[in-house]
Amino acid sequence: MSVRFPRGRSCFPLAAAVAVAAATLPATLAGAAPAAAAAGAEKAVAPAPAARPADLPPGIQAEPPPFTEGIFPCSQCHDRAADPKPRQLAFHDEIQGDFHHGAPTRWCLDCHDNAKRDFLHLTNGDLVPFTESYRLCGQCHGDKYRDWRVGVHGKRTGMWDGQKTYFLCVNCHNPHNPRFKALKPEPPPVPPSKQAASSQEMHP
Amino acid sequence: MTHRGRLPVIQDSPAVEGGLSRRRFLQAAAGSAALLGLSACKSSDVLEELRRRNLKELSKEQLQEMLARLEKRWTDEYGKKVTVTAKPPIPGVDFGYGLDLSRCIGCRRCVYACVKENNQSRKNPQIQWIRVLQMEKDHGVDLAHATPYYDPEKVPEAGHFYMPVQCQQCRHPPCTKVCPVKATWKEPDGIVVIDYDWCIGCRCCTAACPYGARKFNWAEPKLPKEEMNPVTDYLGNRPRPKGVVEKCTFCLQRSRAGRYPACVEICPVGARKFGNLLDPKSEIREVMDRKRVFVFKEDLATEPQFYYFYAT
Secondary structure, eight states: OOOOOOSSGGGOTTHHHHHHHHHHSOSSTTOHHHHHHHHOSOOSOOOOOOOOOTTSOSEEEOOOOOOOTTOOSGGGTOOSOOOOSOOOOSSTHHHHHTOOSSTTTOOGGGTBOSSSTTSEEOTTSOEEOGGGHHHHHHHHOHHHHHHHHTTSSSOEEEBTTSOEEEOOHHHHSBTTBOSOOOBOOOOOOOOGGGSOSSHHHHOO | OGGGGGOSSSOSSSSOTTSOOHHHHHHHHHHHHHHTTOOOTTHHHHHHHHTOOOGGGOOHHHHHHHHHHHHHHHHHHHTSOOEEEOOOOOTTOOEEEEEETTTOOOOOHHHHHHHHHHTOOOSSSOOOSOEEEEEETTTOSOGGGEESOOOOSSBSOTTEEEEEEOOOOOSSOHHHHHOTTOOEEEOTTSOEEEOTTTOOOOOHHHHHOTTOOOEEOOSOOOOOGGGOOOEEETTTTSOOOTTOEEOOOSOHHHHTTTBOOHHHHHOTTOOEEEEETTOTTSHHHHHHHHSEEEOTTGGGOOOOSEEEEEOO
């Protein structure tokens, strides 16, 4: 494989392939099942897509950010469990180089499943598809998870009293480098003294 | 309000028995203007608007007639199908707004989303309903150490936090009390509204507001045709004339249709929360029940329905 990752948030490795898989599949965006099906060789039974948290109000899940092109399913390269020992990687070095999420105590396989690479896993070993990554995030960030489920943390759009689109953790936070990035601000307001050069300009 | 009876200056009803009411005066004035041929331009519309009653006195038919007239006028003026509704407050709804100061990064996306949604004048005069204040962490919420004019390459800046300020939709609004013509009032769903056609531009409300939330159209608003948002509400985002005051209405053209205000939807950090304070399951109630909440200038007892909070 000659896939290289651009820097930035798109190096979320799984990301690309849902885009690829989704292109060949109907709009069921990137569910666990399609991902597993695309994996082909993956004979493992996909975990039943866990229901969205029951306490979420009626809503639509926003589309997760796209994977780097050609990178997913991971199983196209990782066809078997590999050496689980933390080490410097030769291939995913860009992610490893820009990894700021509890490094150095954390390592790929703490979240990515070694045996079934197209999934994540919880600390209890349960597999989690990429579309439900919030369950994984919520293991450590329980306070944010709780706030997110009731709509206090994170963004929602749509109806305040009805159907909402809710965004996943990874829509705003790069899982490998989760701090929210600084933005260029929109222009400041024009002070009253500079609003118009002349009264003709103000009152044409 | 109980002493109102002892103040003969301000009457509860715009029509004064026996006196020269605004309406009678305008009727007479418009009549003579028509006679003199002064109002040749769209004369019937102009006369109709001058003779208009207070919004609250209009019958359903008169209201529909007026909205249709406005729709036609702006459809012609802006070259696109403009709708003007007059959505009533939803029964059982009391709006509350939450703003998470621990999230806001001061990017001003909300300011411009609001301008776009609400048809503010773009420049000369530039009117913005939201003002984002950059404050110093050393000083906390302190207007003596705040500026709206910050313009760095990237926000947030170290050592600073950001506090967007817009109409706080007070439970005891000082602005509505001082209006001499009752062109502004608080609606049952909590939104303080302005009838721009009833406003006489005296700016008493602008002076009374402790939050700087009210903006005055010092010149004819400049609203480019292609940028005009054609989905409007009479008390919300419909085009305003010169010489009237305007302010945030929680996007009532959206919120009374069940939608989030534009600033909530644009916020890239999800700092803005909106919902029904009477619904215990709403996002805003979760904020009120579980987070550290404060209101701006609490000591003035305006009791805003706009709550600042810290989620962490």
